[in-house]
Amino acid sequence: MADLTHYSGEAIERAGLRRRDEAWIARQLSSDGCRIVPVWRGRSLLTEDAAASLPARGARRLLETSPSEPIFLGIDEFGALFALDLSHLPEAEASNLTPDGEFLELYGVATRLVRREASLLSHAAWLIHWTRRHRFCGACGHATAAREAGHVRACTNADCGMLHFPRTDPAVIVVVEHEDRCLLAQQKGWPGRLHSCLAGFVEPGEAAEEAVVREVGEEAGLTVRDVRFFATQPWPYPCSLMLGFYATAGSGDLRLDDDELAEARWFGRDELRAPDLDIELPRADSIARRLIDRWIARG
Numbered sequence: 001m002a003d004l005t006h007y008s009g010e011a012i013e014r015a016g017l018r019r020r021d022e023a024w025i026a027r028q029l030s031s032d033g034c035r036i037v038p039v040w041r042g043r044s045l046l047t048e049d050a051a052a053s054l055p056a057r058g059a060r061r062l063l064e065t066s067p068s069e070p071i072f073l074g075i076d077e078f079g080a081l082f083a084l085d086l087s088h089l090p091e092a093e094a095s096n097l098t099p100d101g102e103f104l105e106l107y108g109v110a111t112r113l114v115r116r117e118a119s120l121l122s123h124a125a126w127l128i129h130w131t132r133r134h135r136f137c138g139a140c141g142h143a144t145a146a147r148e149a150g151h152v153r154a155c156t157n158a159d160c161g162m163l164h165f166p167r168t169d170p171a172v173i174v175v176v177e178h179e180d181r182c183l184l185a186q187q188k189g190w191p192g193r194l195h196s197c198l199a200g201f202v203e204p205g206e207a208a209e210e211a212v213v214r215e216v217g218e219e220a221g222l223t224v225r226d227v228r229f230f231a232t233q234p235w236p237y238p239c240s241l242m243l244g245f246y247a248t249a250g251s252g253d254l255r256l257d258d259d260e261l262a263e264a265r266w267f268g269r270d271e272l273r274a275p276d277l278d279i280e281l282p283r284a285d286s287i288a289r290r291l292i293d294r295w296i297a298r299g
């Protein structure tokens with residue numbers, strides 16, 4: 001587990017088997033060490049470059065007035081942690097919750113956070129995002145209610161009763177190589193000269209390896225073989241699980257999907273190491289960057 005990606009490696013015990021124990025969850029919420037990880041309109045609370053939490057003891061009023069239930073995240077050596085949606089608060093009140101804390105978009109600050117803190121904030125924001133989008137049953141349209149400390153939404157219609165579970169969308173991301181060069185592309189709408197490896201969502205009824213072959217074929221017109229799994233990364237923007245791969249192209253002849261890609265070309269290792277590289281590589285917290293850096297280091 002030493003090689004975890006950013007947004008994983010959370011330093012808490014999720015205690016998933018205790019979520020159904022309502023008495024235990026209630027005791028955790030009222031215990032001394034319990035802390036709230038708040039999310040306000042999609043933003044996370046930070047102080048300086050660290051995740052911030054609120055002592056639950058001092059947040060009774062917030063817990064009582066929030067229209068959403070606290071969601072149990074897990075427990076560490078100090079006590080339990082719960083995510084709480086505070087989006088109902090006016091901006092002035094939200095910004096005064098703690099003297100030195102500020103609600104910020106995780107995306108803008110995540111590279112400055114140590115991995116376990118990025119992971120905790122991502123976990124909280126992810127569950128709040130899912131909860132906000134599953135207030136109603138997708139089968140019958142009735143309201144849903146929290147079960148299992150917020151990890152399940154149950155339809156309140158007695159004739160339906162469907163259970164809804166937190167959503168994670170798998171997507172493949174792949175460094176394609178051919179004769180000691182790798183393929184990097186700029187998608188339409190990306191800023192500046194940002195280039196990355198190819199990526200796309202896994203479709204229904206498809207294995208991740210098949211998604212790699214299909215995506216590379218669709219986007220770059222290449223046939224790939226030898227698809228090798230690398231690592232995974234939870235990517236909380238808003239709820240993807242990135243599945244990282246390497247693959248080898250049978251030829252170097254590109255045929256780009258002009259609707260998807262603005263530019264794509266082959267890069268050698270020396271070119272990517274050069275100080276005057278004319279493209280920008282992906283963010284340091286992304287598995288894309290790790291795939292590319294690992295590929296460069298191999299040669």
Ligand SMILES: [Zn+2]
Binds near residue numbers: 155157
């Ligand atoms: Zn229903």
